[in-house]
Amino acid sequence: MNTNDQTKGLSEHSLLRIEQLKARYQNPQSVLLEALWMWQGEHGWISEEGMRYVADLVGVPHHHVLGVVTFYTMFNRKPVGRHKLEVCTNVSCMLRNSERLLDHLEARLQIKTGGTTPDNRFTLVEAECLGSCGSAPVMQVGDRYYENLDTATLDKILDELK
Amino acid sequence: MEPLLLPPIPEYHRIGVYEAHGGYAMLRKALAMNPAEITNEVKASNLRGRGGACFPTGLKWSFMPRESAKPKYLCVNGDESEPGTFKDRQIFECNPHQLIEGTVIACYAMGINAAYLYVRGEYKHWIDLVQQAVNDAYERGYIGRNILGSGFSTEFTIHRGAGAYICGEESSLMNSVEGQRGYPRVKPPFPAQNGLWGCPTTINNVETIANIPVILRLGAGAYSKIGAERHPGPILVGVSGHVNKPGVYEMPTGVPLLEIINTYAGGVPGNKKIKAVIPGGSSTMLLRGDALEGVCMDAESLKAAGSSVGTAGVIVMDEDTDLVKVLWRIARFYHHESCGQCTPCREGTGWMEKILKRFVDNNGTYADINLLRDVANNIEGNTICALGDAAAWPVQSMIRTFRAEFECRVRE
Numbered sequence: 370m371n372t373n374d375q376t377k378g379l380s381e382h383s384l385l386r387i388e389q390l391k392a393r394y395q396n397p398q399s400v401l402l403e404a405l406w407m408w409q410g411e412h413g414w415i416s417e418e419g420m421r422y423v424a425d426l427v428g429v430p431h432h433h434v435l436g437v438v439t440f441y442t443m444f445n446r447k448p449v450g451r452h453k454l455e456v457c458t459n460v461s462c463m464l465r466n467s468e469r470l471l472d473h474l475e476a477r478l479q480i481k482t483g484g485t486t487p488d489n490r491f492t493l494v495e496a497e498c499l500g501s502c503g504s505a506p507v508m509q510v511g512d513r514y515y516e517n518l519d520t521a522t523l524d525k526i527l528d529e530l531k
Numbered sequence: 532m533e534p535l536l537l538p539p540i541p542e543y544h545r546i547g548v549y550e551a552h553g554g555y556a557m558l559r560k561a562l563a564m565n566p567a568e569i570t571n572e573v574k575a576s577n578l579r580g581r582g583g584a585c586f587p588t589g590l591k592w593s594f595m596p597r598e599s600a601k602p603k604y605l606c607v608n609g610d611e612s613e614p615g616t617f618k619d620r621q622i623f624e625c626n627p628h629q630l631i632e633g634t635v636i637a638c639y640a641m642g643i644n645a646a647y648l649y650v651r652g653e654y655k656h657w658i659d660l661v662q663q664a665v666n667d668a669y670e671r672g673y674i675g676r677n678i679l680g681s682g683f684s685t686e687f688t689i690h691r692g693a694g695a696y697i698c699g700e701e702s703s704l705m706n707s708v709e710g711q712r713g714y715p716r717v718k719p720p721f722p723a724q725n726g727l728w729g730c731p732t733t734i735n736n737v738e739t740i741a742n743i744p745v746i747l748r749l750g751a752g753a754y755s756k757i758g759a760e761r762h763p764g765p766i767l768v769g770v771s772g773h774v775n776k777p778g779v780y781e782m783p784t785g786v787p788l789l790e791i792i793n794t795y796a797g798g799v800p801g802n803k804k805i806k807a808v809i810p811g812g813s814s815t816m817l818l819r820g821d822a823l824e825g826v827c828m829d830a831e832s833l834k835a836a837g838s839s840v841g842t843a844g845v846i847v848m849d850e851d852t853d854l855v856k857v858l859w860r861i862a863r864f865y866h867h868e869s870c871g872q873c874t875p876c877r878e879g880t881g882w883m884e885k886i887l888k889r890f891v892d893n894n895g896t897y898a899d900i901n902l903l904r905d906v907a908n909n910i911e912g913n914t915i916c917a918l919g920d921a922a923a924w925p926v927q928s929m930i931r932t933f934r935a936e937f938e939c940r941v942r943e
Contacts (some may be wrong), residue, residue, distance in 0.1 A: 393645075393688045394708075395602065395728045401710035402693055427710070440870075443652045443694035460813060461771035461846055463860055475658075488772045496612035497696065497864055499653050499815075500623065501622040501770035503778040512655040 375416040379426070385406040387426065401427050401437055405444055413527050414445035442497075450485045452494035452530045455509040461502035470506055471495065473520045477527065491530070532757060535745045535765045536738065537625050544660065546667040555673055557744040562681040567597075567760035571637030573743065575751035577763050581613055582608055582736030583700075583841045584813065585762065585830045586800030588747035593734060594723035595641045601730040605638055605646040608707065609737040612694060614864060618640045618767035618798045620927040621739040623650070623657040626741065627664035631687065635674055638685040641733060648737075649704050652693040695869035696813035700916045701734040703870070715916035729745055730913045759829035766843055768828055769897040770796040773803070773849040784829040788818075791828060792847055792891040803849040807933070813861050814921030816928035820850075825900020837928070854936050858929050859887035865922035875912050876887035876919035879910040883926055883941055900937050904930050 370531045377389075384396075387404055390520045391397035402429055408419045415423075427434075438444045452475060471482060474493050478486050485492040501507040504516030507521070515526055541550045549555070561569055574589025577832045591781035595603060607630070610620065611619045622630055634646050650658050665687050668674045676684045690708050692698050698707045701717035705727045726732020742764055747756045755763045766784045770789055771777045775797030782795070788810060790796065799805060805820030810828070816838040818826065833840045884902045889895040907923040907930075914920070932939065 390688075393686065395730070396709065398710040399690070399708055400706070402691065406691060407694065429710070436712050438712070441652070441695050442695035443937075458860070459864055460809070460857055460860055461615055461777075464772040464846070464848060464852065465856070488614060496653075497867060498612060498616075500611045500617045500620055502615050502617050502846070503769055505777070510651060516658065521576065 372531045374416075375412055375418045376424055376504075377412075379404075379407055380411060383411065386428075397432065398427060398429055401409070401434065401439070402431070403430060405434075405438060409445060414448050414526055448485075450489050452490060452510050453492045453494065455494050455496035455499070457497070457499045457505070457509075459498035461498070462506040467507040468508035470508065470518055473523060490526075532767065532783050536629070536741050536767060537621055537779070537781050544625055544627055544664065546664065546671060546790060548630060549626075553714055553748075555632055555641050555671075558632050558635055558673060558749040559679060559892065560747055561639055562679060562683060563797055566640045567643060569636065570649070573640070573746055573749045573882075576746040576754040577744055577751075577828065578739065578746060578762070579762050579764075580736055581738035581742070581766065581842070583613065583839075585840060588735065588739055588742075590830075591723070591735070592609055592637070592641055594721070595643075595731050595733055596723070597642070598867060599642075599731050602645065603643045604727045604732040605634065605642060605643045606648060606701070606704055606727065606732060607634055607648045607735040607737055607740050608699060608701065608704060608816065609650040609654075609735055610696075610704060611654070611737070611842075612696040612699050612868075613814065613842050614861070615771055615809060615812045615846045616771065616842040617771075618779050618843065620657055621767065622741050623654070623661050625890060627661045628668065629741045629744055630737055631668050631674065632665060633740040634687060635678065635685060636743050636747065637733070637735065638716070639678075639683055643733075645688070647708050647727075648687065648689045649698065649708060650689060650691060651698075652691055653747055658689055658691055669885065687774065695870075697870045697916070704734060704883075705732060710713065712870070714872055717919075719914055722937065759785030759831065762830040762840070766828065766935050768795070768843045768845060770845045771849040772845075773798055773799050773805075773852070774847050782828070785827045785832070788823050788826045788828060792823075794906055796845075796847070799847065799849050800887065801849075803851065804843070805847060806850045806852050807854060809846040809848075809849045809925075810838050812844040813846070813864065813916075813923055815839045815841040816924050817854075817932060819932050820848075825915070828940070852882065853891075854929065854933055855887065855890045855930075855940055858925060859884065859891045861925050862887050862922065865918065869918060869922070872918060873914040875910045875913045876922065877907050878897060879919070881921045882906050883910075887926075893940050894942050895937065895940055897938070897941055899941075900930060900934070 579585040685735040698713040703713040707713040724730040780795040907926040910919040911923040
């Protein structure tokens with residue numbers, strides 16, 4: 370996982386899953402997003418090589434994959450740290466002081482929003498509404514949501530994310 | 532009203548518990564009915580879509596051709612990306628089987644053999660929960676081939692998005708299911724004629740679909756008497772912002788906004804006054820805090836108040852809120868999420884964000900207020916999809932109802 374070795378293809382498991390999923394759609398091109406998710410899951414980010422590999426796998430032109438990857442914000446187009454911290458700053462989180470969380474993270478990690486720590490442990494980004502407004506402010510790290518945050522809980526979470 | 536969408540039953544998300552409380556009985560009932568009868572029942576219930584447009588669900592279903600040489604499809608919209616909206620997530624987490632049951636009933640009613648549940652990419656955790664429920668339902672024969680021996684078959688596939696607000700727009704959602712960029716399509720043709728892969732398609736919101744088993748259980752007559760007359764049924768209201776108990780609350784439609792804020796959500800911290808309320812997610816028109824009396828959470832009441840029910844995502848802002856900053860943040864969101872197809876939206880949303888930033892920095896001018904209004908007016912109605920309108924409405928309503936907020940930020 371997250372090997373960042375972009376020359377290796379997808380795992381056997383993922384390839385099998387892709388073939389199964391293709392049968393679920395009238396046009397196999399539909400599995401493109403899922404194939405990109407798998408690539409990102411196994412490689413951490415989606416490189417030029419990754420896009421070409423997925424294009425061949427799904428059977429679409431390379432430029433189509435490029436168009437899709439650049440359209441959806443969750444696809445990483447460059448390497449990210451082991452933990453990508455995505456802090457929601459949209460209205461409901463903003464009303465509950467998400468800006469302070471972002472400031473706190475920038476100060477603690479000594480990076481600007483959008484940056485990655487030199488030890489490659491954290492990447493910090495600002496997220497649009499994560500659909501968790503009732504437990505604002507919220508941060509997503511990988512597949513996990515951290516809710517009702519304040520700076521003290523944030524510090525504890527960061528300590529645990531090795 | 533007993534909770535119909537989110538019953539407070541422990542472990543209700545498990546198939547065994549759901550079945551023990553009468554789950555999937557409505558699917559059995561539906562499979563014994565004539566499909567057209569089900570659509571008529573949904574029509575008679577007066578259920579209106581819970582995804583924001585409040586379109587009558589039964590009417591939408593009736594647009595689907597009965598006979599079709601091409602396959603027909605159902606897309607269930609769980610993109611849930613409207614700021615202030617977090618209700619479908621509760622269904623995924625607490626009541627996934629009612630969503631599945633409703634989906635299969637809808638497929639049967641419209642003669643559909645494949646359903647796609649589109650869920651925003653960020654909700655990976657909830658996708659896994661629903662996938663587990665789907666697997667269990669397949670195992671018990673509620674989805675798949677020859678469902679419960681009826682001869683009817685339908686597949687259920689979860690399609691994960693990857694971070695794009697626009698994919699909640701139905702035609703954009705279909706493009707995303709097709710493995711493309713989420714560009715909205717020009718309508719007409721409408722999805723019921725020309726949807727997914729050019730085939731007849733219906734798109735319904737997650738909460739809408741979760742209402743279907745309820746309608747069959749209570750009967751259209753009883754269902755239509757719940758809540759507001761012209762927009763009946765249970766509704767999931769998400770309350771966020773400056774309230775003591777933010778969260779998702781199930782209630783009949785037609786509950787006064789002030790009751791939602793003060794009783795359900797425990798009022799405003801520090802007993803502060805309410806400055807403004809966004810009643811239905813960030814694209815609905817802002818209401819003044821001093822004009823909430825008598826305004827209720829249903830389509831007609833909110834329309835009369837100059838706003839709309841949207842996705843029932845209520846964002847409460849207390850008297851200390853910097854509304855100009857809130858509006859700038861909303862404008863930034865729409866600028867970020869504009870897909871870029873239509874010039875008025877692509878350029879206009881960025882322009883509005885820039886002008887609003889000037890006010891945030893106390894650097895606006897009186898001319899900027901008019902310019903902002905002009906840009907908003909030139910986006911509204913001039914784009915393929917409603918994102919442009921959604922970006923324009925908060926700006927227009929804010930200038931109309933809170934002009935002083937801008938004027939006090941004009942540079943000396």
